[in-house]
Amino acid sequence: xxxxxxxxxxxxQQKKLTLTGVTSVDAFSDTSITLNIGGVKAVISGTRLKxxxxxxxxxxxxxxxxxxxxxxxxxxxSFWRRLFK
Numbered sequence: 104x105x106x107x108x109x110x111x112x113x114x115x116q117q118k119k120l121t122l123t124g125v126t127s128v129d130a131f132s133d134t135s136i137t138l139n140i141g142g143v144k145a146v147i148s149g150t151r152l153k154x155x156x157x158x159x160x161x162x163x164x165x166x167x168x169x170x171x172x173x174x175x176x177x178x179x180x181s182f183w184r185r186l187f188k
Contacts, residue, residue: 108141110162117170120147125164128157136166140175148172 110124122138122145129144130137131154136147152168 110140112173114170114173118167120166120170120173122164124162125157126162127159128154128164133168138164144176146172146174146176148174 108124110122113121122140124140126139126141128136128138131152133152134148134150136152136154138145138147147166147170149168149170149172152166152170154164154166156163156165158164
């Protein structure tokens, strides 16, 4: 059975976001940030977004701005199928 990695997302007053388990930051602008979280793509949308920290070794990620949405999509297989397995 493959090892399951955990990820924790914290959003404080829609202005500060921290996330663990991030594999890579694929793209970012002041309105969108695209991340890879263990094979799952996450797209964060908002305004005045700024990546303030990312450690590839630990997987810790932090950003500030005004967050509007966080969407998860599958990169490898179905995220929902793996979540509710």
